[in-house]
Amino acid sequence: MNGKAIIETKNLTKIYHVDGREIRAVDNLNLTVYEGELFGYLGPNGSGKTTTILMLLGLIQPTSGEGKVAGYDIIRESKMIRRVAGYIPERYSFYEDLSAYENLEYFAKLNNIPKNEVEERIKWALEIVELSKWINAPVKTFSRGMKQRLALANVLIRKPKIIFLDEPTAGLDPHATAKFRSLIKKLNNEFNITIFLSSHMLHEVRQICNKIGFLKDGRLIAIDTIDGFMNKMGIKVILEATNINHKIIKSIESLNDVNKVLKVNDKLVIYARNDVRLDISKIVTGLGEYVLTLKIEPPTLEEVFFIVYGEKGG
Amino acid sequence: MSTIIIALKEFSDHVTSRRFLILFTLLSVLSVLSAFSSISRAFIGEVKMFSDILTLGRLSIIYLIGELGPLIGIALGFDSISKEIESGSMLLLLSCPIYRDTILNGKILGGLLTIILALGTSTILLTGFTLAQIGIAPTSEEIIRLILYFLASIIYILSYMALSMLTSIISKRTSISLLTSISIWIFFTFIMPMIASSLATILPEEDIEGKIRIMTITLLLTPVQHYYTLSRNIISPKFSIDPFSIFPRRSIVKPLTLIESLNLTWPNLAIITSLLVIFVAASYIKFLKEEIR
Ligand SMILES: Nc1ncnc2c1ncn2[C@@H]1O[C@H](COP(=O)(O)OP(=O)(O)OP(=O)(O)O)[C@@H](O)[C@H]1O
Numbered sequence: 001m002n003g004k005a006i007i008e009t010k011n012l013t014k015i016y017h018v019d020g021r022e023i024r025a026v027d028n029l030n031l032t033v034y035e036g037e038l039f040g041y042l043g044p045n046g047s048g049k050t051t052t053i054l055m056l057l058g059l060i061q062p063t064s065g066e067g068k069v070a071g072y073d074i075i076r077e078s079k080m081i082r083r084v085a086g087y088i089p090e091r092y093s094f095y096e097d098l099s100a101y102e103n104l105e106y107f108a109k110l111n112n113i114p115k116n117e118v119e120e121r122i123k124w125a126l127e128i129v130e131l132s133k134w135i136n137a138p139v140k141t142f143s144r145g146m147k148q149r150l151a152l153a154n155v156l157i158r159k160p161k162i163i164f165l166d167e168p169t170a171g172l173d174p175h176a177t178a179k180f181r182s183l184i185k186k187l188n189n190e191f192n193i194t195i196f197l198s199s200h201m202l203h204e205v206r207q208i209c210n211k212i213g214f215l216k217d218g219r220l221i222a223i224d225t226i227d228g229f230m231n232k233m234g235i236k237v238i239l240e241a242t243n244i245n246h247k248i249i250k251s252i253e254s255l256n257d258v259n260k261v262l263k264v265n266d267k268l269v270i271y272a273r274n275d276v277r278l279d280i281s282k283i284v285t286g287l288g289e290y291v292l293t294l295k296i297e298p299p300t301l302e303e304v305f306f307i308v309y310g311e312k313g314g
Numbered sequence: 315m316s317t318i319i320i321a322l323k324e325f326s327d328h329v330t331s332r333r334f335l336i337l338f339t340l341l342s343v344l345s346v347l348s349a350f351s352s353i354s355r356a357f358i359g360e361v362k363m364f365s366d367i368l369t370l371g372r373l374s375i376i377y378l379i380g381e382l383g384p385l386i387g388i389a390l391g392f393d394s395i396s397k398e399i400e401s402g403s404m405l406l407l408l409s410c411p412i413y414r415d416t417i418l419n420g421k422i423l424g425g426l427l428t429i430i431l432a433l434g435t436s437t438i439l440l441t442g443f444t445l446a447q448i449g450i451a452p453t454s455e456e457i458i459r460l461i462l463y464f465l466a467s468i469i470y471i472l473s474y475m476a477l478s479m480l481t482s483i484i485s486k487r488t489s490i491s492l493l494t495s496i497s498i499w500i501f502f503t504f505i506m507p508m509i510a511s512s513l514a515t516i517l518p519e520e521d522i523e524g525k526i527r528i529m530t531i532t533l534l535l536t537p538v539q540h541y542y543t544l545s546r547n548i549i550s551p552k553f554s555i556d557p558f559s560i561f562p563r564r565s566i567v568k569p570l571t572l573i574e575s576l577n578l579t580w581p582n583l584a585i586i587t588s589l590l591v592i593f594v595a596a597s598y599i600k601f602l603k604e605e606i607r
Pocket residue numbers: 016017018023024025026043044045046047048049050051052090200605
């Protein structure tokens with residue numbers, strides 16, 4: 001899906017100084033996200049996800065480097081970016097005493113929505129996020145899941161090209177999470193809104209996104225489509241034998257095509273670039289044991305990250 | 315345009331808040347009391363002109379606004395920024411296509427409207443009540459003086475609002491902001507005058523000049539002193555107070571013209587206005603580069 005780039009950064013860097021120590025919250029980030037993508041920005045706590053988003057929206061100043069969102073410079077034209085980009089922060093709050101409608105109306109006005117369109121757009125957006133029934137209810141009566149959908153309506157009203165979601169399902173119950181995720185996909189699908197979703201949960205990103213950037217200590221250490229990641233990893237072979245001894249493991253590990261060998265209970269899990277079943281079977285019999293099972297399984301994305309990046313998602 | 319949208323929301327938040335209603339009621343009640351006190355003065359013949367009503371006695375509106383006005387300003391400002399940062403609505407506000415100064419402008423404008431409402435009500439109550447009782451109507455010059463006094467009072471209260479807004483921005487914590495602002499108000503309005511008189515008592519009995527000098531220097535460090543002086547000078551043609559003297563002397567010779575009074579007023583007004591400008595400017599500088607997440 002190599003269309004037009006909607007996010008482009010060049011050596012984007014944010015450095016904090018804490019007690020004389022330098023923290024590179026975002027470190028020379030070179031990132032491109034294309035229009036229409038469901039981009040997952042994956043990284044553990046403190047890896048710099050929020051910092052990246054805030055810089056892209058012009059809400060904090062980068063230390064160095066540059067970036068563009070929707071063609072606008074993040075330093076000089078950030079106001080224009082906020083006109084076409086929606087943002088759902090990690091932690092935020094509406095005005096709790098005001099109703100859903102009053103909240104959306106206030107923000108719609110601040111988004112220069114023409115007066116005669118405000119009501120219509122609010123109703124349209126609330127319909128999409130299935131909150132029409134609660135249009136006049138004060139936000140303080142909303143559940144966390146409803147507030148999150150209200151936040152989505154709030155950004156929909158400005159008809160955005162891109163929505164930044166920072167850990168959007170943190171604190172939602174499974175039902176609300178599922179509902180929210182399908183809503184995000186729907187927005188991407190029906191309105192072709194680019195989604196930039198940050199998360200520390202691999203399984204979340206995998207469910208929603210078609211492309212993943214993996215962030216660690218402020219650095220983008222991998223970026224690819226999900227298929228791309230899976231191909232890099234190759235295949236997974238499961239071996240059960242009469243006795244899996246040290247010698248067998250050593251020999252398998254020394255095979256050219258093998259990336260990694262793990263002993264799980266009394267099974268051996270072998271990650272390899274090619275089908276190495278024949279070699280394995282030879283090794284096992286050659287060392288005087290018998291093969292009980294030898295089968296290929298597709299690796300999970302979790303395994304890909306665990307093996308390739310030494311990180312475990314979820 | 316965005317400034318006005320924010321200002322109107324601020325205004326409606328203020329006037330519907332319990333905090334404001336309490337202060338508003340207090341100010342109104344005190345204004346009526348102030349009117350009654352001037353009415354009783356009228357019976358003993360002290361009040362001859364309309365402007366006397368406003369400047370005579372411990373319950374005059376000058377003291378009322380001088381001492382209580384800052385509290386209104388603080389009530390409008392101390393949580394204006396920190397509350398939205400603490401709750402998280404600030405992030406939603408910031409994610410709109412507006413600049414940060416718009417947010418401050420809106421909040422200041424909203425506060426200004428609220429001050430005008432509060433002060434306007436109390437002035438109308440006060441003048442209405444006294445007028446009805448003693449029937450001394452203000453001359454057209456007195457009306458102009460009253461309007462100018464009204465504007466100066468707004469600046470005075472606004473400067474305290476800007477101060478508390480600044481503490482709100484710096485501390486990012488509502489409770490700390492409130493404590494800081496209230497402490498500053500109490501210190502400069504009530505403690506400093508006490509310090510002034512105790513410093514004076516330290517000096518030997520006969521050193522009257524020294525006593526006066528030390529009191530003057532101390533009191534001139536307080537905004538409220540400048541407010542008192544400018545208020546008397548602007549409201550009443552009978553006052554001719556040196557802007558940097560602390561004694562509210564009356565002009566014995568003849569009433570001052572409006573121009574003469576204004577000439578006496580501007581130094582004090584300039585000082586209070588510069589406080590306002592400093593607090594507002596500091597708020598902008600701090601808020602514009604503040605990282606909010
Ligand atoms: N204002 C600040 N001052 C100093 N360091 C900061 C500041 N803000 C963020 N950091 C540091 O920058 C790094 C990146 O933080 P950031 O919030 O972007 O991470 P994140 O990926 O969003 O993490 P999380 O999953 O916890 O939300 C962290 O090490 C954090 O401690």
